[in-house]
Amino acid sequence: MTMSDALSRIDQIQSTLQRIAGTQSPAKTAASAASADAFAATLASSLGTTGTSASGVAALAGTSTATGTDVATAAQKYLGVPYVFGGEDASGMDCSGLVQKVYADVGIEVPRLVSGQMKLGTEVGSLAEAQPGDLIVTGGGAHILIYAGNNKVIHAPYAGRTVCLVEAYMTDADIDTIRRVIPTQTAATAGNTTADMFSAALASFESGGAR
Template identity: 55%
Template sequence: MSAIDAVNRIQEIQQTFVALQTGTVGSASATASESFTGALAGALANTQTGTAGTAGSAGSAGSVTGQDIVADARKYLGVPYVFGGTTSSGMDCSGLVQTVLKDVGISSPRLVSGESTLGTAVPSLADAQPGDLIVLKNNEHIVIYAGDDKVIHAPDVGRNVSEVPNWLTDADIETIRRVAPSTSAAASPASSASALSSSQMTQLLSAIQGSLGGASSTTSGSGSLSSLLSLLQGGAL
């Protein structure tokens, strides 16, 4: 259940609860309603803050996509190959990868041998996605898969960083490494940010029950509050 759905459900329960107060002392009903509203506001503030915080931390760690890596790599097209270079004045193959990953907030070793252990392994070229790192046999070279069967790399002395048709086959490859989640995986934390977790819903229910516990004794049916809370919990968790 999302936070919005929870609010709507709770408002319905509040209306039902207030209706059950009919025939009781007016001040007690008013107090119960005010207490309910205060508890609801406080509990929702806590749960929504907690949910947003979780999404924020996930976003900062997992918001980079393979397309982001490709876009950043394209900024360096035309940079001359310089052995050991890591700047726009010149870079080698592993220097390009390290610089691009640093730009998007991913820490990377300096040499191909270290970069070949980043992220998670991809089974084959058929499974490659934009932003994946392709390492040649014996860690001799590393390129960035750009999608559409193209790669971006710093080729060799006398040449520049370029985007070219992929010439590699699986037989040429030591490993393919995925250092950024797919677009769908990166989007999932954001989509879950509006949902209340079980622990947050429990906190919400406890706050409401605590605020109305005293007033529930004035209702015509002593089990009404428990029934309403059970209804909310059953629909939310």
């Protein structure tokens, strides 16, 4: 099953569950919702990520073909955008607004604030191990940057500055955490593997799905 087929099948399942919910008793409606959640949990487990309901499937699908390099490339589109506290678009953005916008551009939904972003994915042990797209948190959780590769970072520094690409000026001692949101693998492998995982999760769901 291709990714497109899997997504199409998911849409069909969600539509069916919605129709069932509109005609069943409260108890059966709850069972249908539980079945949808079970599907999401199965899918999340297959993907090695956290999911809470079927509504999260679209966001998970968006991560399947993105790579860390895609994130770093997307971030470069915002070089020169002025720092604006609370900003989150091309008219102005702060550090976490930049991260949220860049990840959204590659199809991945992340929290708006550093406090949420610094808990994403898996931790990277040191700056020497960082890869493009990794998130670097400094200042006790006050600032977040995107690692661009070749010992460079992209960030929105502070008022009066613009989004910029600079040498990584911090050391491991300055870093609170480095987070890898996208697992290390080629885009092709990620796409094929995720499509297979979708198929397995769908098969598991449909074998014991809502009736």
